[in-house]
Amino acid sequence: MKLYYSDTLNPRKACAVARHLKLPVEFIHVALEKGEHRTPQFCAMNPNAKVPVLVDGELVLWESNAIMCHLAEKAGSDLWPRDERRIEVLRWLMWDATEFAPAASTFYFEHIIKPRFLRSEADPAEIARVTPDFERYASVLEAHLKGRDYLVGNALTVADFAVGITLPYAGKTGLPLQAFPEIRRWHAQLDELPAWREPFPALQATAAA
Structure with missing residues (x-):
């Protein structure tokens, strides 16, 4: 899995969950000050031109809350409960x-x-x-x-x-x-x-x- 992030607010959620769960994630820093989130390559992953973005095989997932839930489910963690x-x-x-x-x-x-x-x-x-x-x-x-x-x-x-x-x-x-x-x-x-x-x-x- 690859997690594209910057050291800003919403990516913090996804990075914290990934590290808390000790998942095998490759962290890829996106330099916002250089406009790397607006390149055609990045926008092909997230048309909103925002971080974070998670790439897990064929799955390309944006929105930090969704990424947290996916990471927790991937790890079989109760951070994203399976009950009521x-x-x-x-x-x-x-x-x-x-x-x-x-x-x-x-x-x-x-x-x-x-x-x-x-x-x-x-x-x-x-x-x-x-x-x-x-x-x-x-x-x-x-x-x-x-x-x-x-x-x-x-x-x-x-x-x-x-x-x-x-x-x-x-x-x-x-x-x-x-x-x-x-x-x-x-x-x-x-x-x-x-x-x-x-x-x-x-x-x-x-x-x-």
């Missing part, structure tokens, strides 16, 4: 994509992507605009996490990898987590996973197992 929990995992993946992530990832875009790739500073007005949304949905997550170690079935799943993906950058992005102790506790637990702390392979490396 699967619907609950799917619910949290959808909630993250439509509610939580759009607000949380704006902090990431403003404070990390703009300075790095656009050579511009964060827009305080944009941060102010999304802060109420972030706090609203963080309150939903906070309430759900009370008495739980993980989001679904009290066991680690791809839902945790998805919903928590902006939290490693909380310090750099100024995510307002002060009022959310359960979220901070949950992320501290995720941070005990080596693959969560260090999801990306060294750029000089071409493979990891």
Whole structure:
């Protein structure tokens, strides 16, 4: 399997799951700053011109959540459950994509992507605009996490990898987590996973197992 990635937010999910499961994945870095994601060769794999992309034999798969689920299924891992929990995992993946992530990832875009790739500073007005949304949905997550170690079935799943993906950058992005102790506790637990702390392979490396 080949996993095309950059050291940015959504590829972090796929890389973390691949490394956590110790799968025989060849990690191929895509230099966004050089436009490598817009080349005809890359766009033939993903017409959206985005990373990550997983190539597994004849299968070419894009979208980080789908890649996580495929990797977990490939490994026979309960990260993508086979029982009734699967619907609950799917619910949290959808909630993250439509509610939580759009607000949380704006902090990431403003404070990390703009300075790095656009050579511009964060827009305080944009941060102010999304802060109420972030706090609203963080309150939903906070309430759900009370008495739980993980989001679904009290066991680690791809839902945790998805919903928590902006939290490693909380310090750099100024995510307002002060009022959310359960979220901070949950992320501290995720941070005990080596693959969560260090999801990306060294750029000089071409493979990891």
